[in-house]
Amino acid sequence: MLHNVYLYGGQVTSWKNAHGEELLFVSSKASFRPPRAIRGGIPICFPQLKSTGSLEQYGFARNRIWSIDLDPPPSPSDISHKAFVDLILTHSEEDMKIWPHRYDCRLRVALGPTGDLMLTSRIRNTNTDGKSFTFRFAYQTYFFVTDISEVRVEGLETLDYLDNLKNGERFTEQEDAITFESEVDKVYLSTPTKIAILDHERKRTFELRKDGLPDAVVWNPWDKKAKSMADFGDNEYMHMLCVEAACVEEPITLKPGEEWKGRQEISAVPSSYCSEQLDPLRLLLRG
Incomplete structure (x- = not known):
């Protein structure tokens, strides 16, 4: 049986197509135990994306044990899901020492009828002291690619x-498409709802569609930084690319009782767009 969602981090770690090919990158040196976050898959970054004060880089959601959500909010699109799991992360006394707010962070991981992978997050302010809170968020998606030098990002x-x-x-992108010859770590602002990642070597295109997340992070550590990372293989940078649906530039503010919703959907299709669709039955969910 294939497991693709971990309660640790509320993290998707595997997504395969009908041919059994892995579509997400997870490092061979990844740790699956606290306190280190899992290197690869789709980490959830909340409530921040950079180190500030006592909060760790990318926040704490990816370093916590999530629970099965037994009372998820209703979703009108349930009928289109072939398989899904609902997870929830709530405040703890430990977390309130470094981020003094009460919240519910809900995550639905679902497969569409053609094998698309859909993540929907809902964050609610449950403070009882009348205080608002501000946060940033990202789905830090690690795509598996055949050869990073043969990859381009469009959109x-x-x-x-x-x-x-x-x-x-701050700069303005001058190229017709993003290609990779060295380390890249960029935050694109006010991005369209659809981004394409073309893996020329594999003749595969990833389509990323997003809602509620206006920005997009593009990251590859390249060789020098890869060698400095304990949970990343020296040459693994050649086979991964992070393209993250994110809210970076303008943080989200919620008053008590208010809720924010963000969504990401990814599909993998042949670059010719004419071959068979993904088979959702080949990917299983675990809570």
Whole structure:
């Protein structure tokens, strides 16, 4: 049996197509135990994306044990799900010492009828002291690619981005598509709802569709940084690319009782767009 969702981190770690090919990257050196986050799959970044104060980088959601959500909110699209699981993360006394807010963070991981992988997050402010809170969020999706030098990302051309390798300085993308020859760590702003990742070597295209997440992070550590990461193989950068549906530039603010909803859907199709569809029965969910 194949398990693809871990309660640790509420994290998807496997998504395969009808041919049994893995579509997500997980490092061979990944740790699946606290306190280190799982390197690969789709980590949930909440309530922040960078180290500030006592909060760890990318927040704490990816380092916590989630629970099965026994009382999920109703979803009108349930009928289209071939399989799904609902998870929930709530505040703990430990977390309130570093982020003093009460919240419910719900996650539905679902498979569509053609094998699309859908993640829907709902975050509610449950503070009883009348205080609002502000957060940032990202689905840090690690795509498996055959050869990063043969990959291009389309849909982000002409957009402004923040270059994290240049102290977050703002630039405008000049290329027709993003290609990779060295380390990349960019935050594209006010991005379209659809982004395409073309794996030329595999003749496969990933389509990423998102809602409620206006920005997109594109990251590959390349060789030098890969060698400095304990939970990442020296040459594994060649076979992965992070494209993250995110809310980075403008944080989200919720008053008590208010809820935010964000969604990401990804599909993998032959680059010719004419071959058979993915088979959702080949991927199983575990809570």
